[in-house]
Amino acid sequence: MNLIFKLEPISSGGSTLLGYIGIDTIIEQMRKKTMKTGFDFNIMVVGHSGLGKSTLVNTLFKSQVSRRSAGWARDEKIPKTVEIKAVSHVIEEGGVKMKLTVVDTPGFGDQINNDNCWEPISKYINEQYEKFLKEEVNITRKKRIPDTRVHCCLYFISPTGHSLRQLDTEFMKRLSHSVNIIPVIAKADTLTIEERQEFKQRVRKELEMSGIEFYPQKEFDDDMEDKSDNDKIREAMPFAVVGSDKEYQVNGKRVLGRKTAWGIVEVENPNHCEFAQLRDFLIRSHLQDLKEVTHNIHYETYRAKRLNENGGLHPISSADTQESNL
């Protein structure tokens, strides 16, 4: 994805002098500055347990970034209410440093009664906006406000092959206006290609009928080029993905995959699943855009609402999200 910037001389009135000023060097200047400061990215994964959320995130970022691997026991009991657990790591690639925070939501959708299980999640998201807002309105403020706002929420849909569940639509309906939601179909290797296509179509139609605007939202398309690029992506969503952190030999190459008795599911093979598409979309082309939509739109909406509240300031109580008593 390296772009080459052509420096063309501007001719000035017929002289043979190179009228080059150097304005386009600002790109390099900007690039250097941003590489020095580094980037933050916060991704949240939501879905009931066993859908492979942690594995997928590890596969996306090719390292053990999710909480499962940060020293938490693999066979924890399912918590009684939804918990929010955030884990941060610094990863570097090509001189670019990124502080990646993965926010996990164990307990979501696992209870018998799942009423309002989105509330702790919604509260967490708003708490991050609140933190940022408080920093922003300080008189003396930090040079770089630490950004803990959730830039992207991957919502894992269970591959039933039938349709969305009520919990899915309820969650997405409520949260699509405060955070960028990217629905993915988890464990896609349980569906055949035809079943997958049908399922996707049905899911897309249901999302449309419920009025759920998932990322990339139609209303935020900047121009025609953007719109056509994003239309293609929207047509292909939700991506049906498979995650894995194990490598196997296939055709002489080492690939990430899942080994079964009937073959090896290659994670990065576009014929097998849409992981590569998700990764390209999420990381290689739209990462910055996710952050910008969060900052320019979702955060601004939250801020406007907050500043409009009369007699504004009941402090947000953090009493609701409970630690589970195991």
Next chain:
Amino acid sequence: MASSDVARQPDKGVRSLSLAGHVGFDSLPDQLVNKSICQGFCFNILCIGETGIGKSTLMDTLFNTNFENFESSHFEPQVKLRAQTYDLQESNVRLRLTVVNTVGFGDQMNKQESYQPVVDYIDRQFESYLQEELKIKRSLHNYHDSRVHACLYFISPSGHSLKSLDLVTMKKLDSKVNIIPVIAKADTISKSELHKFKIKIMSELVSNGVQIYQFPLDDETVAKVNTTMNGHLPFAVVGSTEEVAVGNKMVKARQYPWGVVQVENENHCDFVKLREMLICVNMEDLREQTHTRHYELYRRCKLEELGFKDTDSECKPVSLQQTYEAKRQEFLVELQKREDEMRQMFVQRVKDKEAELKEAERELQSRFEQLKRLHAEEKAALEEKKRLLDDDQSSFGKRKAAAQLLQAQSLTANGKKDKDRKNSGFM
């Protein structure tokens, strides 16, 4: 706000992980840069200098175009600022350049207030950005940034030292904008004089505590060139848009009978250095400094002026919103008071008007009574007259009747008398 339920590793303990393969987020700077290209860039330069010192020419030379400018007169009564905005494009980078020139700077007899319009202009740009930032519904990413990013201060090439006007103005501006002093019309100074002049200027700036913009040294790739350049400040520049043939090339130059001063020749003047530093190396840093240092300072001062604080008298943190709330309450109370006052005034006026009207009514009533009385009197008088008349009439009638009767009687009596006479006459 303790979100203690969110298990978070502290920042210092954030582990670094190595990647097992190519993920692809190294394209992040490109993604960011692409977005910026789509939006375009803004750059605002303020040129301060006496009339005729070569500000517009230098801008033309720097940006290789002919900005429309016209010579200003030397008789301006006050310093004014003239801002012009241009859209430039080079390869795929669009730059919205605003050049602000002072008009009439240094021309007045009394130059004590000369710096004020400049300071006011800079503050106005900060203010409008602050206003936008404080709005409830705002669009900062679309906002056309008009804050001054760089200030070129043109020093007159006297060869001796800075003028007091220069020192005073620069001192007022150094905490508000990035000042880059330049020696204008540098082709009037010889090399040795120039060297001494530069040293004199820099020492005067230092001894007066004027903080000019230092090219940043934190990035290794540019630290070296920036350090060298910092040593050449202030840049001695020559501007020209005319071209002269030198050798077999046409170059921007000024032609004198004794030689040709080439603008882009580093032996002749520091123009190339200025262009390099201002545009090619540090443009982004200038913008960043303006935003993170000068603007933040302005914002802090302005908000403190308005009474906002981060900590109240007990040194407990006070959020902006609490202060805002308090002010809002104050304002509401004030409003309420005024409303009450107005209401009272209104009630009073109504009472007065009512009293007036009642008075008028009473007056009318009494007049009515009066008139009625008059009318009754007149009527009574008339009645009286009528009665008299009637009486007269009836008495006249009676008299007339009596007279007639008498006449009739007397006629018959006469007749009888006549008859009698007649009768008596016969006897």
